[in-house]
Amino acid sequence: MTSVPFKGGDAVTMISLELVDFINSHRAEGAPALAHSDFLKKVPRVLKKxxxxxxxxxxxxxxxxxxCYRFPKRESCLMAMxxxxxxxxxxxxHMTEQELRLAQRAAFPIPQTRADALRLAADLDEHNARLVLENRALRLRLEHPEPTFQAGLTPVQFCRTLNGVNSQKxxxxxLESGWIYNAETDPDRSPKYRTRSRARDKYLAEDVRCISRPGQKSIQTYLLTLLLAGSIRxxxxxxxxxxxxxxxxxxxLIQRRISREDLQ
Structure with a gap:
């Protein structure tokens, strides 16, 4: 594991020899060892041009x-995946842990006073929180291709693609998370879900539809669909x-591609 200078700071990298050793050390017991020569042949197939x-x-x-090859974090993860x-x-x-250590060594001097130590602790908390958010976004991009984060699905339709989720709940x-509320006051009728202001235009879109009924008063229905940020959340x-x-x-934790059955 090494660090190399990049624009904006140093970045943790792994050469292909290190990555092969790491993969072999984490393979199931009894699995054949990965040869560096075989790994080299696979790199162009995975990373292409x-x-x-x-x-x-x-x-x-x-x-x-x-x-050999020297990979930054994204490409190291793609090859391992x-x-x-x-x-x-x-x-x-592993590389996230090394990034944190590198950032702490490079960005923060050893405090000389108690006040300096308190300021350092606050800076570290803020810095680590930012890395957590950045790494969470990277993990999502690596593990789940971007097309699955499409807008326009209802929350139930989207959750049908997530292995193990009880979409009926x-x-x-x-409701408990504060994204929606039930606008139907009659307990004997089906719920009429609406989007709360905290989620509207950020996580959920609300499509209001008017249904005409001959000889009766028209009724309004509300279709709640996920925006891109709502899908990611x-x-x-x-x-x-x-x-x-x-x-x-x-x-x-696996996500399937969206099928016609999911949209029904």
């Missing part, structure tokens, strides 16, 4: 110059295991 950007060399035990999501998560967590969850709650889950859930 960007692979050449990360070309590097090293000196082997016989003092010969050999080809090509073997398994568990390996991708392990590399992500999502509206109740959003639900995904974050899913990864944090805060959504209502089915009793038969197998424990895996």
């Amino acid at each position: 960007d692979a050449g950007k990360f070309s590097h060399t090293y000196i082997d035990s016989m003092n010969r110059q050999q080809k 090509s073997y398994s999501y568990d390996l991708q998560a392990a590399v992500f967590d 999502i509206n109740h969850f959003l 639900l995904q974050e709650w899913y990864l944090e295991q805060k959504l209502p889950m089915k009793s038969s859930w197998d424990g895996s």
